[in-house]
Amino acid sequence: MxxxxxxxxxxxxxxxxxxxxxxxxxxxxxxxxxxxxxxxxxxxxxxxxxxxxxxxxxxxxxxxxxxxxxxxxxxxxxxxxxxxxxxxxxxxxxIFLIDDKQYPFIKISLKEPFPKIEVTRDKKRDGAAYFGPFTDVKAIRKTMRMLEWIFPHRTCNRKIPSGKPVFKRACMNYQMGKCPAPCIGKISEEDYRRIIFNVIRFLKGKNKEVLAQLQEEMKQKSAKLQFEEAAKIRDRINDIRKITFSQNMYFTDDKNRDVIGIYQEGKKAAVAILKILSGRLLNKEIYALDNAEGKSVAELTEAFLKQYYSGKSSTLPYRIFLSEIPSDFPTLNLWLKNKIVVPQRGEMKKLTKMARENAFNFIEEQKLKHLRKSNRTIFPIKELKDKLGLRKLPRKIICLDISTIQGSDTVSSLVFFENGKPKKKNYRRFIIKTVSGQNDFASLAETLTRYLKKIEEPEKPDLIVIDGGKGQLSSAFEILKKSGIEDIEMISLAKRLEEIFLPNKSNSVVLPHSSPSLRLLIKLRDEAHRFAITFHRKRRSARTLTSELDKIKGVGTETKFRLLKEFGSVKNIKKAEINDLMSVKGIGRKLAEKILSELSC
The missing domain is CATH 3.40.1440.10 (GIY-YIG endonuclease)
Structure with missing residues (x-):
């Protein structure tokens, strides 16, 4: 030590x-x-x-x-x-919970006269009711669709005040029976809030209370001979009963319980919580734990409980079932009001095992996602090595492109991909200095020479891709040989047939258009072209602006720079008003009038 x-x-x-x-x-x-x-x-x-x-x-x-x-x-x-x-x-x-902001919630905006129900990932202290988080996005979409049919409500962004309606027409959801149209006064605030109250009870798993109220409403509608409305309520009652019967019943009381299972594998750990509301299993929450390496499941359980239930003392469930006794159990259980239970047998033991299996599945899914992501980036690179017979895996690839119009303002660009993805901090731009007129070969030679002279080990590519055919490749390869750098390979990609040329080989390689490695090369070339074109346009625009403004007495270098920064082009300056020009530092009314007068000639 x-x-x-x-x-x-x-x-x-x-x-x-x-x-x-x-x-x-x-x-x-x-x-x-x-x-x-x-x-x-x-x-x-x-x-x-x-x-x-x-x-x-x-x-x-x-x-x-x-x-x-x-x-x-x-x-x-x-x-x-x-x-x-x-x-x-x-x-x-x-050990800490990875932020659950990535998971969506169902939000009910209770502070509005006619509350809106929506899905959000941004949970705030704004007086709204939040339900979730939902780790299964498909489940939350299904729930939202179900709520629309059983409890018609608004999902729009309209600001609907109390009292007299301010809109003339309702949206399509009203025609489809998904919204009672409070925006045009088709439902009172009191009746609408009754619907929202039932939604909240439903999401809390209090289906018995919801059914009792709906049955009472159905009787009232029937007594008033409003049979069509009564039939709609009857259909909602049947829908709720179908949902209720499809949910597993674990307890006959109305108490809420959390069943927690933890699975750990190396650095990774996950926690699954099965939410039992009013006796029924209604939701599942899953969280990843950070810094899990070297920790026991008991330590992970302790860390999770402390963070998950912190600030929730007023909403603790009736019981918290765990698959394993956590570290520092006496203090934790005292803090959680003696609600922790670690079942050894029976139905609840099976449920804690189910929760652990859900946590295990989450870890497996994350591993699979990582593997797929890795395959998407590594496979094209590996295929490129195999198909072209390269000496090593080209993890770092650069591509060069020249941009000019009739030999003026010639520039070049260099883009850098690592593991199949752009690494923009390694992009480079060059103003061609030694070449006059249009000469792509000479411009390419200058770019490559300047780049290879300044190259440093972290940015050193495994492969250089030249945009062009045999001629461009031969010219560039000579520059590479003269540099004395031997561990960089080079190829070229010709546009017409997307042929790939290799140094000292007469025949080109043609890969299928569906080939991931060819798609990578095309993406690389197109990015180099985009980068070069963008730079060339900026250079040309700056030169054009400078040449036209040079004629105007009183407009110096600093003022020209400020005008370019503010308006971007001469065309935009010509369209500007005097006051717009005067907003630029150093330009008064007289100079602004002079600029517009000179440019309009």
């Missing part, structure tokens, strides 16, 4: 034997770990005595330059504070 600094030794000597939270900091003062203990003195000192229990802790200790601590009254207080600090600082060495 590294030598402990005097500053840390002095702090260790002053640590109290009380519960609290400790914050480890690196040399920059950044919090890198947050922990809690019922005895700060013993816990914090343990980091600096003996050998750390695992590599992760060893790495943490090596980076500790300072620490702070906060004393709390009880260990439960320390636990709550620890969870809040981890959420706030996201320390490098803590």
């Amino acid at each position: 590294a030598e402990i600094s005097q500053k840390i030794k002095d702090k260790l000597a002053l640590l109290p034997e009380k519960p609290g939270v400790y914050l480890m900091k690196n040399s920059s003062g950044k919090i890198i770990y947050v922990g809690k203990s019922k005895n700060l003195k013993h816990r914090v000192r343990s980091y600096f005595s003996g050998t750390p229990s695992d590599n992760k802790t060893m790495e943490l200790v090596a980076h500790i330059n300072d620490f702070d601590y906060i004393i709390t009254t009880t260990e439960v207080e320390a636990l709550l504070l620890e969870a809040n600090l981890i959420k706030k600082h996201k320390p490098k060495y803590n």
